[in-house]
Amino acid sequence: MTPTLQIFLIVSAALFSIGLLAALGRRHAIFILIGIEMMLAAANLNFIAFWRFGQHPQPPTGVMIALFAIAIAAAEAAVGLALVIAVYRHYRTTNVDQLDRLKG
Amino acid sequence: MNSAALVVIAILTLAAALATATLQKLMHAALCFAVALVGVAAFFLLLGAEFVGLVLVFVYIGAVAVLIVFTILLTRRDIGKDRGFNWGGVLVAVAVFCGLTWSILKTQSLSSVAPHIRVLTVKRIGEALMTSYVWPLQCIGLLLTAALIGALILVMEERG
Numbered sequence: 622m623t624p625t626l627q628i629f630l631i632v633s634a635a636l637f638s639i640g641l642l643a644a645l646g647r648r649h650a651i652f653i654l655i656g657i658e659m660m661l662a663a664a665n666l667n668f669i670a671f672w673r674f675g676q677h678p679q680p681p682t683g684v685m686i687a688l689f690a691i692a693i694a695a696a697e698a699a700v701g702l703a704l705v706i707a708v709y710r711h712y713r714t715t716n717v718d719q720l721d722r723l724k725g
Numbered sequence: 726m727n728s729a730a731l732v733v734i735a736i737l738t739l740a741a742a743l744a745t746a747t748l749q750k751l752m753h754a755a756l757c758f759a760v761a762l763v764g765v766a767a768f769f770l771l772l773g774a775e776f777v778g779l780v781l782v783f784v785y786i787g788a789v790a791v792l793i794v795f796t797i798l799l800t801r802r803d804i805g806k807d808r809g810f811n812w813g814g815v816l817v818a819v820a821v822f823c824g825l826t827w828s829i830l831k832t833q834s835l836s837s838v839a840p841h842i843r844v845l846t847v848k849r850i851g852e853a854l855m856t857s858y859v860w861p862l863q864c865i866g867l868l869l870t871a872a873l874i875g876a877l878i879l880v881m882e883e884r885g
Binding site for chain 2: 630688689700
């Protein structure tokens with residue numbers, strides 16, 4: 622059996638759902654960031670799989686988009702973790718349920 | 726493409742990702758996250774995008790995972806308190822997975838086999854980056870600089 626595109630897409634969907642589970646289910650701010658990173662990695666896997674199984678334009682578009690997405694994810698992680706540290710300094714907690722000062 | 730390697734990598738990746746989402750200890754979860762990213766990088770190698778796989782290892786495991794571990798160590802004081810798990814999130818995640826899988830399996834044109842392609846060398850990627858993608862590349866450079874400065878300003882101690 623040779624692997625088809627479907628297998629990669631299903632693995633990617635599973636990875637995305639697990640990332641969503643981590644982002645929505647946990648109450649720790651760092652877990653939410655980890656979940657978002659995992660969802661971005663799943664999207665990159667989709668880009669690479671579609672590039673590999675599709676027609677081939679001269680600039681390899683899927684690979685380029687995956688590279689740019691990795692760079693943006695790195696910037697997002699840096700800013701997000703800085704925000705976590707700043708919030709921890711103010712409130713002495715990283716539990717997102719306790720950060721409810723703006724709640725009406 | 727080797728299907729045995731594919732199955733092994735898929736099981737490893739998804740098990741590590743599931744451990745990341747469910748483990749109670751934050752540090753164990755961060756290390757499992759690194760293992761899951763190694764699995765994704767192995768997928769990239771399997772799909773013939775070696776350069777992107779190596780970039781993923783360097784950027785995610787070399788930088789992002791280490792950054793996460795540092796943040797966990799800096800905010801360690803309240804680890805071990807709240808152990809709650811939001812079951813609504815589990816429901817949403819399972820629903821999203823079922824919907825995605827259903828639509829993937831329903832689409833007929835996705836069951837194609839990979840065509841033979843020319844090897845994607847780093848030279849070709851570099852040429853594309855310096856010709857068709859030179860403006861996105863500059864924008865990414867600007868974005869990374871701005872994000873770096875912004876992160877520094879966010880965590881700087883207020884004096885006086």
